[in-house]
Amino acid sequence: MPSKFVQLRRQVTDRFFTGLAAGLSVVVIGALVAIFAYLVLRGAGSLNWAFFTQIQKPVGESGGGMANGIVGSIMILVIASCMGVPLGIGAGVYLAEFGRGRLGRLVRFTADVLNGVPSIVIGMVAWGLVVVQQKHFSAFAGGVALAIMMIPTVTRATEEMLLLVPQSVREAAFGLGIPQWRTTLSITLPSARAGILTGVMLAFARIAGETAPLLFTAFGNQFWNLSPGQPIAAMPLQIYTYALSPYDEWHRQAWAGALVLVLLIVGTTTLVRFVFLRRMLGGAR
């Protein structure tokens, strides 16, 4: 019935598209490999003890490091987590345990909206809310900006993990006469603990690499600073500044910093996804 030619055409088309899909997939993986390869190539050589312990040297001198950026990043992230994690978990608990009505829907929707707000806009808003009031840049302002960015991820993870806890567990507790608040704190949350922790870690990894929100909040600092009320260096900021500078020496530092940052972030994310989520969801992913 259908001609030999038609059958051949169909076979060829099938092979062609299969090959195309495979080829384009190779291109995508290739991009990933290219990025990592360059990071290692350009950055590995500059990783030394000085990198982790010294701050940048003046222009013209070689050596130095990103120690202040590392410490600064840690400080900003801790400040951000102190605000973002409790708020996120609290909102997640609300949504999972009490949020079936209209307010719940609104909060869920708003959290999704917040997730999509460009990070530079959040930086501007944090500037307006904190920097303007304090009249100077600060690590705290950076923490506020990053906390805002953490919240949607933590909220969603908390809600999802709590919803995975079967209702029968809660009912068993209520049947024993344990009040709602006690049930949530002592029974429901602990059973969802692992999942919530992974959500927090994923959020943490995401904000650790953010630069834009820090541009007008933490602002960056050439020197050591351990005070949260002052402008402070952060790794992504330093990488950004060094990359844009005209000095080769600083470019070298930028690559080294980039390698460290990527290893930390990608390492955390992969670890979390592979180890924790797989174990928890029974290999569903």
Added chain:
Amino acid sequence: MATAVEVRDLKAWFGKTEALHGINMSVESNHATAVIGPSGCGKSTFIRCLNRMHETNPEAKAEGEVRIGGMDVYDVPAVDVRRRVGMVFQKPNPFPTMSIYDNVAAGLKLNGTRNRTTLDDCVERSLQQAALWEEVKDVLKKKSGASLSGGQQQRLCIARALAVNPEVLLMDEPASALDPISTAKIEDLIFELKQKLTIVIVTHNMQQASRVAEYTGFFLMGNLVEFDKTEKIFTNPSDKRTEDYITGRFG
């Protein structure tokens, strides 16, 4: 009488589990053959081997000989086999993003038929054969395949399978998801269709088998226990196991 489908020593596996243990069967052409048996006996696996749908499961394997109109189905590309052997599934599965017309024409278009008139004629003919034409002839291109009722959807799927003019039509419990009236309509269809092609129908409904099929094969745990004229199977089976199943002692 000619044999439409000749099955010799057909074995099938799911991974390491052997699901069919050497089936031998001759399906008479222009007749309906029913395949009955309790759940899990391998009847669905059997007919899916006939049009090589069994292998769409990555862990599935089949061995043996299946000849349809003389052609060994494992010697030719699966695509060619499936053009000559149509299939209707348990749950109606029309393409929801296509109109009724496009659903019926889907197989034809895939085979390269472009001529408008040919397509129109084929669609009309197939829908008439499936006893659906009168009900949908005015909304052929306006309504989507999924907007019909369950029984209509199944007849649409039958029309879709018939459009490419298969020699054999495989039906895997086609009426089990339908109401009694739709079921009756489909059984009437089978009577009509038998005259032009060969039908193999899997059913767990023994009354249905005795109504529509001239021959019946009883499967049990991956074996074809008995294969004979339907009358004989249901009134005077040779094998005790068949008798036990028919009389409802198990399954």
Added chain:
Amino acid sequence: MTTARKAPAWYRTVFNLDNGFRGLMTLAALCVLGIVGLIVSELMQRSSLAWHAFGLKFFVGSQWDPVSGSFGAVPFLYGTLVSSLIALVIAVPLAVAVAVFVTEMCPKPLRKPIAYSTELLAAIPSVIYGLWAMFVLVPLFRVYVEPWCMKYLGWSGLFEGPPFGIGMLTAGTVLAIMIIPIISSITREVLSVVPQHQREAALALGATRWEMIRVAVLSNARAGIVGAIILGLGRALGETIAVTMVIGNTPQLAKSLLAPGYTMASVIANEFAEAPDDLYRSALMEVGLALFLVTILVNILAGLMVWTVTRGNPARSHAQ
């Protein structure tokens, strides 16, 4: 929950704790609403100066001249739009191809590795994409890609001018790499939700694998794929750092894709910290407000489309 009359004191305390707990959690949830409210109010308040000074002309004017005090946002609207569109043109075929390959074509053991590798691209921070783009993509484009485009595609008028290496095309390319993961992962979701019986229906008609994918899978997942693409667009619109590092930061409207440009996010990143006067800052705030509104709308639209296909939280459908 029944309330006993004249409950003993200890019972009433417990009851209050429950209320208090609920209140606390509700407060946290309300904070989420409050934060978005604060974002909107800050943006609106601080851009009001520029709004009153320029009105709607702000979005029509194409002169961005802080020195003379004239602020027109068109170059940034143009830059954001064009760079995002270039990103989509490059990313969509790649992302959909990977998704189709992983869900329909590739051998089982390769599935997870390829899928995870694509997700890894999403974990790389923006500044590192920018760094890599600056030192790897830009020279590549300057020396090979752009001269090639000028030579073979110059007839279209879109590839003119000196091959700087930095510019719209490079920015669009790095954006494309950045949005591939999100388009691909949502597409994978919607493809895997297509019921198996649809695939079988196509195969039983004698379709080849590609025909089956075309007829039964892609057409069923159409709406979801469009949603994924729009989500990718939303991400591209708001991307700042990587783009700023390679787009050239020149507020101009050039037809050539090889020319430097400027996006809404980039101008804010570059000029906000040093803006010396209130009007300047307010104008940048207004750009930020526009960026905020556009991104929100695009994301909501995308979310609706994806939702209609997966019927709810995509991640939740995974957890089942």
